[in-house]
Amino acid sequence: MFNIKTLNKIDQEGLELFSEDYQIVEDGDIDAIVLRSFKMQDYPLDEKLHAVARAGAGTNNVPVDKCAEKGIVVFNTPGANANGVKELVVAGLLMSSRNIVGAIEWAKTLVDEGEEIPKLVEAGKSNFAGPEIKGKTLGIIGLGAIGVLTANAASGLGMKVIGYDPFLSVKHALKLSRSVSTVKTIEEIYSKSDYISVHVPLVDATKGMINDDSIALMENGVKILNFSRAELIDDDAMAKALESGKVSNYVTDFPNASSIKMKNVIAIPHLGASTPESETNCAIMAVNQVMEYLENGNIINSVNYPDCDMGVCPTASRIAVNHKNIPNMVSQITSILADHNINIADMINKSRGDWAYTMLDIENESTKEIITALEQIDGVVKVRIIV
Ligand SMILES: NC(=O)C1=CN([C@@H]2O[C@H](COP(=O)(O)OP(=O)(O)OC[C@H]3O[C@@H](n4cnc5c(N)ncnc54)[C@H](O)[C@@H]3O)[C@@H](O)[C@H]2O)C=CC1
Numbered sequence: 522m523f524n525i526k527t528l529n530k531i532d533q534e535g536l537e538l539f540s541e542d543y544q545i546v547e548d549g550d551i552d553a554i555v556l557r558s559f560k561m562q563d564y565p566l567d568e569k570l571h572a573v574a575r576a577g578a579g580t581n582n583v584p585v586d587k588c589a590e591k592g593i594v595v596f597n598t599p600g601a602n603a604n605g606v607k608e609l610v611v612a613g614l615l616m617s618s619r620n621i622v623g624a625i626e627w628a629k630t631l632v633d634e635g636e637e638i639p640k641l642v643e644a645g646k647s648n649f650a651g652p653e654i655k656g657k658t659l660g661i662i663g664l665g666a667i668g669v670l671t672a673n674a675a676s677g678l679g680m681k682v683i684g685y686d687p688f689l690s691v692k693h694a695l696k697l698s699r700s701v702s703t704v705k706t707i708e709e710i711y712s713k714s715d716y717i718s719v720h721v722p723l724v725d726a727t728k729g730m731i732n733d734d735s736i737a738l739m740e741n742g743v744k745i746l747n748f749s750r751a752e753l754i755d756d757d758a759m760a761k762a763l764e765s766g767k768v769s770n771y772v773t774d775f776p777n778a779s780s781i782k783m784k785n786v787i788a789i790p791h792l793g794a795s796t797p798e799s800e801t802n803c804a805i806m807a808v809n810q811v812m813e814y815l816e817n818g819n820i821i822n823s824v825n826y827p828d829c830d831m832g833v834c835p836t837a838s839r840i841a842v843n844h845k846n847i848p849n850m851v852s853q854i855t856s857i858l859a860d861h862n863i864n865i866a867d868m869i870n871k872s873r874g875d876w877a878y879t880m881l882d883i884e885n886e887s888t889k890e891i892i893t894a895l896e897q898i899d900g901v902v903k904v905r906i907i908v
């Protein structure tokens with residue numbers, strides 16, 4: 522029986538995929554954790570924990586490197602909530618242009634005006650006029666799952682869209698509409714855009730990327746949309762730019778103590794992926810990936826270990842070894858099996874950054890002695906008998 526713990530509310534349709542070999546528990550030995558935005562940085566990483574699945578895209582709430590060191594594979598669900606976010610970004614583009622939020626707030630103040638309301642509406646509406654997005658330039662930073670969908674949708678609404686992504690994948694490039702052009706430098710996004718939407722992960726290299734220097738390169742009155750993470754924006758720089766009018770609106774899905782008070786901010790309470798469709802998609806993908814890993818050892822969509830797939834084990838036993846990506850590991854692992862007179866029917870060894878994963882289908886039962894010998898190899902962080 523596998524024990525699963527959820528650290529956020531996970532969509533039921535996904536959880537129901539767990540077979541009768543799984544139970545959702547609160548305590549005890551946990552095999553895998555499924556979570557959304559729960560901040561896991563200080564969460565205990567027990568010996569028995571094998572996997573953490575983020576039902577969503579961003580994994581900055583998970584101690585990904587610490588997990589790797591303990592042989593815990595961290596998964597995410599790429600693209601599963603991208604359409605939900607894209608739709609809210611389109612709303613953000615419109616809200617930042619047409620003062621929809623301010624206008625609705627004002628309309629509510631007329632509640633006691635009775636028969637006068639239509640007249641007051643016509644008299645007051647000019648205070649809320651705003652430009653159309655058609656024909657304006659949208660610069661997108663990060664052409665991944667969300668960036669590409671947003672680029673294509675905005676292009677469909679008549680915007681001129683330019684995108685920047687130095688690591689653009691072939692998969693996403695193929696999905697990008699031909700009407701979207703890519704630029705070689707981020708400075709081109711800053712200097713040419715009326716609207717800028719940021720769709721990159723929060724990592725050291727992207728933290729504070731929108732700051733005094735980048736804002737200085739932007740058009741006066743630019744509108745900035747952040748549906749990625751609060752920390753991508755330098756709050757002091759944004760506050761100054763909104764005060765001066767250099768940035769005319771800031772739409773954020775990640776309000777914090779500083780941004781919530783800023784002039785002309787449109788603060789949304791992290792709703793990008795809060796659609797039934799996105800929540801279901803993410804949960805289904807996360808649960809399937811966890812089951813595949815726990816039952817077959819196969820890794821699909823990990824952010825700290827390489828993807829590896831050997832299907833279902835056809836032999837007597839499968840052993841999975843999580844280890845450092847250093848020389849001589851495979852020969853040490855296979856020597857131990859040879860010393861125990863074990864024949865290897867099939868194997869895979871892949872690496873990702875500092876970490877690697879080796880799976881071996883062997884023709885005999887695995888024994889405690891073999892596992893102990895494998896665990897003692899310098900650089901091995903976890904050994905699992907899959908079957
Ligand atoms: N508001 C919400 O509810 C949600 C927010 N997010 C946030 O959006 C981010 C993006 O999500 P996806 O598009 O699904 O991820 P993704 O991984 O498909 O795309 C990210 C893209 O950013 C690019 N990139 C990385 N560093 C870059 C840099 N320095 N400059 C330009 N491009 C760079 C990558 O090459 C990749 O193509 C997530 O990391 C997460 O933080 C994701 C889902 C929901």
Ligand SMILES: O=C(O)CCC(=O)C(=O)O
Binds near residue numbers: 558794
């Ligand atoms: O689960 C959520 O609502 C958050 C989604 C998100 O921010 C992500 O997938 O990165």
